[in-house]
Amino acid sequence: MTYVTKSPWVIHYDGSSCNGCDIEVxxxxxxxxxxxxxxxxxxxxxxxxxxxxxxxxxxxxxxSVVRQIYEQMPEPKVVVAIGICATSGGVFRECYNIKxxxxxxxxxxxxxxxxxxxxxxxxxxxxxxLGVLAEKKAAMNSALTAVSETENAEMESxxxxxxxxxxxxxxxxxxxxxx
Amino acid sequence: xxxxxVIPFGPQHPVLPEPIHLDLxxxxxxxxxxxxxxxxxxxxxxxxxxxxxxxxxxxxxERVCGICSFGHGWGYCKSVEGNLGITVPPRAEYLRTIWHExxxxxxxLLWLGLLADGFGFESLFMHTWRIRESVLDIxxxxxxxxxxxxxxxxxxxxxxxxxEKLAEIAKMLDGIRxxxxxxxxxxxxxxxxxxxxxxxGTLSEQEAIDLCAVGPVARGSGVNNDVRYDGHGAYPExxxxxxxxxxxxxxxxxxxxxxxxxxxxxxxxxxxxxxxDGDIDIKIKGNPEGEFVGRMEQPRGEAYYYSKGDGSxxxxxxxxxxxxxxxxxxxxxxxxxxxxxxVPMLVLTIDPCISCTER
Numbered sequence: 001m002t003y004v005t006k007s008p009w010v011i012h013y014d015g016s017s018c019n020g021c022d023i024e025v026x027x028x029x030x031x032x033x034x035x036x037x038x039x040x041x042x043x044x045x046x047x048x049x050x051x052x053x054x055x056x057x058x059x060x061x062x063x064s065v066v067r068q069i070y071e072q073m074p075e076p077k078v079v080v081a082i083g084i085c086a087t088s089g090g091v092f093r094e095c096y097n098i099k100x101x102x103x104x105x106x107x108x109x110x111x112x113x114x115x116x117x118x119x120x121x122x123x124x125x126x127x128x129x130l131g132v133l134a135e136k137k138a139a140m141n142s143a144l145t146a147v148s149e150t151e152n153a154e155m156e157s158x159x160x161x162x163x164x165x166x167x168x169x170x171x172x173x174x175x176x177x178x179x
Numbered sequence: 180x181x182x183x184x185v186i187p188f189g190p191q192h193p194v195l196p197e198p199i200h201l202d203l204x205x206x207x208x209x210x211x212x213x214x215x216x217x218x219x220x221x222x223x224x225x226x227x228x229x230x231x232x233x234x235x236x237x238x239x240x241e242r243v244c245g246i247c248s249f250g251h252g253w254g255y256c257k258s259v260e261g262n263l264g265i266t267v268p269p270r271a272e273y274l275r276t277i278w279h280e281x282x283x284x285x286x287x288l289l290w291l292g293l294l295a296d297g298f299g300f301e302s303l304f305m306h307t308w309r310i311r312e313s314v315l316d317i318x319x320x321x322x323x324x325x326x327x328x329x330x331x332x333x334x335x336x337x338x339x340x341x342x343e344k345l346a347e348i349a350k351m352l353d354g355i356r357x358x359x360x361x362x363x364x365x366x367x368x369x370x371x372x373x374x375x376x377x378x379x380g381t382l383s384e385q386e387a388i389d390l391c392a393v394g395p396v397a398r399g400s401g402v403n404n405d406v407r408y409d410g411h412g413a414y415p416e417x418x419x420x421x422x423x424x425x426x427x428x429x430x431x432x433x434x435x436x437x438x439x440x441x442x443x444x445x446x447x448x449x450x451x452x453x454x455x456d457g458d459i460d461i462k463i464k465g466n467p468e469g470e471f472v473g474r475m476e477q478p479r480g481e482a483y484y485y486s487k488g489d490g491s492x493x494x495x496x497x498x499x500x501x502x503x504x505x506x507x508x509x510x511x512x513x514x515x516x517x518x519x520x521x522v523p524m525l526v527l528t529i530d531p532c533i534s535c536t537e538r
Contacts, residue, residue: 014197016220019534020245020326022197023289027315030292030308044192062198062219065190091242094230097223116245116326 007039008130011049013069015102016092017056020116021083025053028119035123046072051129053122054102057085057092063105070106076136078129080110083117090115181207188522190219195526197533205519213514213522215507221537228494233259233467234333236497243499244535245326246289247477249275249282251499251535252331254475257411258484259333259494262467268458269413271335276413277348277450278322278330280443285314286478287436287443288359290530291366294433297527298375303365310358317348335460345451352444363437376430380513380525383427392509393502394480395439396529399432401425406476416453417446429528436530466490477502479530501535 014022028035029042043049046069058066070079081102084090088101102108109132112125184205190198198219204212227239240255241248253275260267267275292307315325321340322328330337340348366372382392387400397404398421405421407414422438424431467488475482480502487496506529513525 014220014534016222016537017534018242018245018248018327019197019532020242020248023245023326027308027312030312031305032309032312056220057222059219059221061221062190065198065219091239092222092224092227094227095223096226097221115242118325 006050006130006133007041008050008126008133009041009043009048010051010053010126011043011046011069011073012053012055013066015054015056015062015066015086016059016098017083017085018116021055021085021114021122024116024119025055025082025122028122033119033123035126040126046070047074049073050077050133051126052077052079052106053082053126054079054086054108055082057089057101058099058105059097060099063099066102066105076133076140078109078133078136079106080112080122080125080129081108082112082122082125084113084115087111087113183211186519188526192523195531197531199526199531199533201514201522201526203514203519203522208519210514210517210519210522213511215511217507217533217537219537220534224538225497225499228497230493232492233488233494236494237332238329240497240499241327241329241331243501243538244532246286246532247282247479247535248327249278249331250475250477250482252329253279253412254473254477254482254484254499255486255497256331256333257473257475258471258486259467259488261471261473262469262486262488263333263463263465265334265461265463267335268461269455270339270457271459272411273413273450273454274336274340274459275331276417277340277345277447278318279412280447280450281314281317283443283478284355284440285311285318286530287440288314290436290478290527291362291433294524294527295366297523298372300372303362306362310355310362313351313355313358317351320344321348332460334463335458337460339459342454345454349448349451352447356441356444359440363440366433366437373430375521375524376433377426377428379429379521380517380528381426381428382509382513384425386512387427387509390508390512391505392480393505394477394530395432395435396480396506396509398422399424399435400427404481406474406481409474411473411475413450414446417449419446429524432528466492467494479503479532479535480505482535499538501532501538503529503532503536506531507536 086102089098092098110125110129112121186203188201190200200216202214203210241252243251288311292304295303322330382400384401387397387402403421424435468490470487473484483500485498488494510529
């Protein structure tokens with residue numbers, strides 16, 4: 001990928017991580033790595049976010065929180081699992097309260113390994129996620145065009161209703177609705 | 180009396196890097212009561228002693244918390260070493276002390292940054308974290324890891340640091356000190372920062388004692404309960420004196436931490452000067468048997484490590500009590516009667532480490 005057309009906003013949630021990956025996520029935003037210069041902002045509001053960064057694994061109590069944040073995010077969205085705990089449970093895999101990686105609850109697009117994941121790896125993962133985001137967006141757009149094309153085709157097959165229109169550029173279907 | 184409303188705070192909240200949930204009962208704009216609920220990152224890692232042999236358990240205990248990771252590893256090793264009845268070579272103790280104090284600098288700088296972010300001073304946050312990166316560079320050069328570096332083991336440390344490297348670290352610390360001095364004046368003297376911190380969330384000395392507050396929260400109220408006095412590591416030789424403030428408010432807690440950053444730098448430089456040569460670990464025979472309690476002064480306060488062995492490869496029980504856990508009663512107390520807008524400040528000034536608390 002040579003360039004991105006969008007400045008993605010990220011939201012970060014700490015599943016049950018040890019903080020190591022969380023502070024590395026924050027370190028990505030601060031002057032040493034500084035992804036904010038590309039317009040990548042860590043937002044607290046799921047409805048503003050394109051990329052969901054999850055650190056740590058899933059346990060009984062945070063399932064609903066993770067799912068809620070995911071569902072509130074607008075389409076298209078990408079989930080990046082950061083660190084080995086978010087990927088598979090890692091060192092805590094055998095703990096009684098750990099259910100496993102993030103993919104047991106929500107679909108994950110990119111896995112970033114490491115304990116703790118290094119900022120370089122996190123940035124790489126998010127860049128990879130942006131590729132997925134672009135693909136998802138393209139897929140959504142083509143699906144939309146396909147739907148509108150079939151709709152148009154259906155409308156064209158219907159006999160046109162003859163109504164006097166004064167310079168309006170609206171589609172024939174819309175006018176039928178007005179009727 | 181106004182109408183009472185309950186406002187949920189967290190678990191996912193912009194000011195918190197970690198999930199904690201508070202139900203804030205408010206009357207107009209004043210908080211009357213705060214009811215914390217925790218458990219969002221409970222993993223149950225103490226139970227892993229039944230599946231991991233005691234030398235391997237160090238890796239798990241280091242992951243109690245990624246910020247004070249080294250200290251947790253050290254605390255566990257100290258507890259098991261007590262059980263085994265062994266004494267660690269002095270050079271290993273000095274190296275541990277140096278890494279632990281570097282960890283304190285990194286943790287306090289991280290917290291100062293989060294505090295700045297909490298009161299909306301974004302550029303101060305960025306600068307504090309920029310300085311923190313130099314400390315992480317020292318970690319990386321000496322241990323290979325940035326935040327979790329598994330360099331502590333039962334009986335000593337895994338890596339030695341050459342004397343030339345140590346001299347280099349002392350030089351790097353001079354640079355970090357100079358940069359931190361510039362920033363500390365903003366934290367301590369800037370009028371807009373003072374407006375947010377002075378007189379907010381006051382905890383009196385008696386309250387701090389009654390509620391068993393630990394670490395900078397207690398020391399900000401004038402209670403000296405620094406565990407570094409109990410003579411572990413190289414602290415007895417370093418001639419150490421705890422930092423106390425008597426304001427008891429957010430400003431006092433902030434000041435304790437700023438002063439501790441400089442104190443840690445002094446301790447490290449002194450340790451480098453008087454560091455003895457010699458082995459960095461000893462060979463261990465046998466398995467831990469009996470009970471032992473080790474205490475550590477983590478950046479957030481006193482942590483407590485209990486281990487019980489029965490002579491087998493697996494410990495019978497391992498228990499960690501972490502400083503944030505001890506400070507939650509103090510937090511709930513200071514939240515009563517504060518303004519709703521000050522809640523993030525108060526939650527931040529106990530330096531909450533939820534993954535420590537819930538393990």
